[in-house]
Amino acid sequence: MERRGRRPSDPEALWKEKDMSRGEAVDAMVLILRTSGCSWAKKRGCTMCGYNAASSADVTPDHLRAQLEKAMARYDGEPFVKVYTSGSFLDDREVPPDVRDDIYSAFSGCERLLFESRPEYATRDALSQAPKNATLALGLESSDPIVMRDCIAKGFTPADARRAGVDAKDLGLSVRSYVLLKPPYISEANAIEDAVATGIYADGFSDEISINPVNVQKFTEVERLWRAGEFRPPWIWSLIEVMSRLHGNVSARVMSSPSGGGSARGVHNGGCCDAKALAAVEKYSFSGDADDLKVDCGCRGKWESYLRAEAMLGTPADVDRCVVDGMAIRTR
Template identity: 40%
Template sequence: MKSARSPVAVWRGRDLLDGRVVESTTVILRTRGCRWNRCVMCGYAQEGVDASAEDIIAQFRSILERVRDAELVKIYTSGSFLDPVEVPEAARLDILRSLRDTNVRRLVIESRPEHIDRPALEQILSFMDVEIGIGLESSSDLVRRHLINKGFTFSDFARASDLIHSLGGRVKTYILLKPPGLSEMDAIADALRSAIDAEPHSDIISVNLCNVQRNTPLERMWQRGSYRPPWLWSAVEVLRDSSLGVPVICDPVGAGAKRGPHNCGRCDEYVADAIRSFSLSQSRADLNVDCSCRSVWRKVVELEDVSFGTPLV
């Protein structure tokens, strides 16, 4: 049974902070979840419960000791940290006050653009250095509206990002590799174009590899055989070809699983580790990996556009 007083997950890791690799802590708080909750690939809201401000405060205080010595802390909610319905102001303020007395140098949160306004930003930025993640997914309004059902436009993203920067905050932009409805080739091209379009509004870009979450429209497509998660080689291609003035990172969640990004199975862990290494080093040398299945991937990229929407492999 899900407890309103227990976070979904907490784990330690390593992340980039102003060009340095530092210890980080990621916390996923259990809230009522994203109010939009209509994106075709997202099942995170299923973790939600009707958590009050007091519940959320109790969740964070229960793991505060695991946060104190990290230089970078990421607090996610499966929705928007700045949504006052999902995270009441009392809970947000208590978390910020708790972090102010630690060694944390930067807080990373996430929010949809509609919850990013001047009062909320001024409040949170008065406590500490904050980076706000926005799930742009694609810079194409057509892809975002018709294939993802994201519910906001590129101009909404740009407005929110510009407001964050005007007040001294940072922006982390999420790009989705292979939304449903795109071939492998089109997915690579869309991610590269989206990264270029997002760069002027971003301090860091995270390429998120689409995975098949349970009880989502995407899962039904996958079960019918009309969707395959992206190849890890496609992520390597995007990272290698992204020549931007901001860091581009990727954490291949679920790599090697049928529902997650994968290659042939033999090289999945090896290639996923290379992607993680690149994300910390920003050195393309870390992406110099190979496997015999790479030739199969090249054929998929070449031929999938004529397969009438059905993944080849």
């Protein structure tokens, strides 16, 4: 990944990776534009989101064009281009319509152009301006309105996201929905159920369902809870459980590309099998073959004990910090 410093004329980051297009694994370029920032982060912000650090109030349309020019200098004709803004690509205050048009035409020749937006900016009008190779990425997060409001503070409802997804599909675009695995304030077991239910809800308007395990970002409400021992990022076993339960029950491709996997702040098991389990998740995300999700490790039993201990104690706190070898309670 290339990070180019903090000048408003520099993209926040740019890197190359693999993703899927037309059923094949292809090269993809990921461009994170530095913009003036997410409108919701300025008002309240989601409990797990620290993306505001990637924005700058000084960014002008000319800066955005300069960022695009720098990205084009690095573009090697990858079939899949993903343009993120750490906010909403379709928010005119972040990316003015004429800059958006420049981006659309710069990547008009690629197979897929993905951008992310909150639903209030993904209006039929805005979506109809997008080229037909576009994929709308939606931070649906949860199909439970109470989880959306009280645990995530998302500032929109699942129905709002659904409306945007249905409109995008109706206009011939494709949709990738992000499902949050383990918002704060709910137990690991409830988080699994919530993510499975959300994946099934998303299937009605999504070509792809991306499971996003919460990772602890700096200066967020989730970080405060994590430091106090009141939040543990999800286990990789939970991620595998969600993907396994969605497999065969949804038509959309199920995938996950976790940030910070294997670290204390990211989705993790016990350190014994994290790399192997994450490799299984990645392999499945490309193959769609349920056999690729099969992983063995003794710590699976510890995860099962964790789920039981949480239920017994009636808390979503980090039981891992006070339970040793199964069920013995340690004082902190």
